[in-house]
Amino acid sequence: MGVDLSVEVLGLKFKNPLVLASGPAGFGFELQQYLDISKVGAITLKTVTLNPREGNAPPRLVDTHGGIINSIGLQNPGIEEFVNIIAPKLKEIRTIKIGSIAGFTIEEWKILGEKMDKIKDIKAIELDLSCPNVEGKKIWAKDEELTQEAIKAARESTDKPIIAKLAPDVTDIVKVAKKAVNAGADALSLGNTIEAMRINIETGLPVLKLKTGGLSGPSIKPITLARVFRVAEALEIPIIGIGGVMNWQDALEYAMAGASLVGIGTAIMVNPQAPLEILQGIESFLRQKGVEKFEDIIGIAHRGGF
Amino acid sequence: MIEAELIEKRTAKDYGLFKFKLKEKLKDPDAGQFVMLKSPDEPILAKPFSIYSYKNRKLTLFIKRVGRLTGKIFSSPIGEVFYVRGPYGIPYIKKIDRDKKYILIGGGSGVAPLNFFSELYPELVYKKLYGFKGRYIRELFEEQSSLVIEEESGKTVVDVLREVYSEGLGVLACGPIPMLKTLPPGSYVSLESVMGCGIGTCKSCAVKTKEGIKMVCKDGPLFRKEEIQWEWI
Numbered sequence: 001m002g003v004d005l006s007v008e009v010l011g012l013k014f015k016n017p018l019v020l021a022s023g024p025a026g027f028g029f030e031l032q033q034y035l036d037i038s039k040v041g042a043i044t045l046k047t048v049t050l051n052p053r054e055g056n057a058p059p060r061l062v063d064t065h066g067g068i069i070n071s072i073g074l075q076n077p078g079i080e081e082f083v084n085i086i087a088p089k090l091k092e093i094r095t096i097k098i099g100s101i102a103g104f105t106i107e108e109w110k111i112l113g114e115k116m117d118k119i120k121d122i123k124a125i126e127l128d129l130s131c132p133n134v135e136g137k138k139i140w141a142k143d144e145e146l147t148q149e150a151i152k153a154a155r156e157s158t159d160k161p162i163i164a165k166l167a168p169d170v171t172d173i174v175k176v177a178k179k180a181v182n183a184g185a186d187a188l189s190l191g192n193t194i195e196a197m198r199i200n201i202e203t204g205l206p207v208l209k210l211k212t213g214g215l216s217g218p219s220i221k222p223i224t225l226a227r228v229f230r231v232a233e234a235l236e237i238p239i240i241g242i243g244g245v246m247n248w249q250d251a252l253e254y255a256m257a258g259a260s261l262v263g264i265g266t267a268i269m270v271n272p273q274a275p276l277e278i279l280q281g282i283e284s285f286l287r288q289k290g291v292e293k294f295e296d297i298i299g300i301a302h303r304g305g306f
Numbered sequence: 307m308i309e310a311e312l313i314e315k316r317t318a319k320d321y322g323l324f325k326f327k328l329k330e331k332l333k334d335p336d337a338g339q340f341v342m343l344k345s346p347d348e349p350i351l352a353k354p355f356s357i358y359s360y361k362n363r364k365l366t367l368f369i370k371r372v373g374r375l376t377g378k379i380f381s382s383p384i385g386e387v388f389y390v391r392g393p394y395g396i397p398y399i400k401k402i403d404r405d406k407k408y409i410l411i412g413g414g415s416g417v418a419p420l421n422f423f424s425e426l427y428p429e430l431v432y433k434k435l436y437g438f439k440g441r442y443i444r445e446l447f448e449e450q451s452s453l454v455i456e457e458e459s460g461k462t463v464v465d466v467l468r469e470v471y472s473e474g475l476g477v478l479a480c481g482p483i484p485m486l487k488t489l490p491p492g493s494y495v496s497l498e499s500v501m502g503c504g505i506g507t508c509k510s511c512a513v514k515t516k517e518g519i520k521m522v523c524k525d526g527p528l529f530r531k532e533e534i535q536w537e538w539i
Contacts, residue, residue: 023508024502024503024507024508025507026506026507026508026509030505030506030507030524031505031507033505034505046509054512054514054518054519055509055512055519057512057514057538057539058499058500058510058511058512058513058538058539059500060500060509060510060511060512061500061501061502061508061510062500063349063350063351063373063374065348065349066348066350067350068350068351068502070502070508070510072508072509072510075509075512075519217350218350246350266350266351268503268507269351269502269503269507269508270344270350270351270352271307271344271352271389271391272391272503272505273307
């Protein structure tokens with residue numbers, strides 16, 4: 001008998017818990033040549049800002065033990081082009097689409113929320129409160145008051161489910177998460193990359209042009225996993241667990257810690273087919289364990305395990 | 307990803323030719339295209355390598371040892387297994403003017419895609435100039451006449467290009483940025499970049515052009531020299 005991998009959350013039925021995390025999958029158009037996106041639960045599209053952004057000068061990426069550090073810098077065509085050119089083509093991407101926006105002011109959160117709200121193909125909106133790679137701009141999620149203000153502004157602009165993407169590198173994630181929920185977030189993405197850097201010892205200079213970037217990959221998984229666990233323990237709110245999921249075991253750990261959905265970012269960059277391998281692994285593990293529904297293992301670590 | 311077993315290696319100091327036998331064939335690889343190659347463990351990210359030669363599931367790469375992945379390839383014994391996917395990037399032949407003959411200018415590991423080009427399109431090659439600093443590189447090449455060795459002649463490939471270049475010839479080049487910048491107008495330059503995905507989605511390998519930001523992996527690697535805004539790189 002087949003295992004039921006579907007997850008019902010945010011008023012949506014996801015065919016399985018895997019979400020292509022915002023960023024490395026772009027808007028899905030290039031990726032779908034290499035991965036059947038209809039096989040994954042959802043895609044969170046690349047973050048869109050009010051104005052077009054070129055992104056940072058290269059190098060934008062460097063690897064490190066157990067991970068990679070990126071400083072892409074929210075390269076995107078801006079909301080107008082997104083609405084007029086990208087959005088009409090989104091029906092080609094045959095899974096649930098979650099839009100992602102990043103405002104630089106309270107006003108921008110409102111405008112971006114309103115614009116996304118009108119796109120039929122977008123089923124939920126993720127607020128990118130935590131991108132570490134924009135020079136001179138504040139990181140909303142590093143401050144609980146700012147987090148609250150941004151979410152409130154976006155909340156007023158849309159009735160679609162709102163997912164707040166928080167930063168893992170804060171002193172008290174539960175405190176920020178509570179503020180986010182009180183401000184009207186329907187779900188939380190935990191988390192984002194963690195500020196990091198490398199220095200080229202030959203030149204004595206930072207490797208990345210932006211100097212610092214965000215660390216992702218297996219080295220951050222235990223850190224974000226603990227954040228997911230803490231928030232799931234304290235709050236009743238759906239969580240998308242994101243951070244260093246490279247294989248099916250990683251995905252299961254997030255689910256057991258309390259994540260309803262699991263994001264994949266770095267693993268798609270390494271191997272665009274990775275989500276399919278992860279899904280197979282999850283399915284066969286659950287079958288062996290005699291678990292009929294994936295939803296039964298969500299948060300099992302808080303309920304005494306198997 | 308496709309399993310790639312290391313079946314031959316020849317190295318000379320920091321350069322080496324590595325032949326891999328692939329479990330499955332690559333889909334119509336052409337000159338200028340690259341594969342993403344990954345170690346089974348660390349580093350976790352796959353890295354782009356231009357195809358030096360490809361025949362019957364045998365893939366040869368010409369690699370300079372620079373970082374952790376290339377270090378690992380250099381120290382691997384025969385039989386070691388890596389993983390590849392690709393080929394990616396737009397073949398040179400789809401971008402260049404086919405009515406011209408080309409001087410191929412390679413600098414260091416930039417020789418790799420030019421070698422594949424000269425294997426596939428010998429009729430389009432006027433002359434090959436492969437530049438290296440040290441004479442030790444001679445051990446790796448059968449075709450010695452293409453080599454321009456600074457240690458021997460005191461000349462770089464760009465010096466020799468000035469001597470042999472004439473109006474009407476094309477230039478197809480791959481190598482370090484300072485070398486590419488000095489080439490004559492109209493040259494085709496193949497860019498190297500740090501990449502994440504290799505397929506255009508992750509936006510790591512940005513290059514600023516007159517038409518805005520492009521991706522080396524998906525829109526390149528070949529560009530017209532004039533297209534590039536060099537000060538941004």
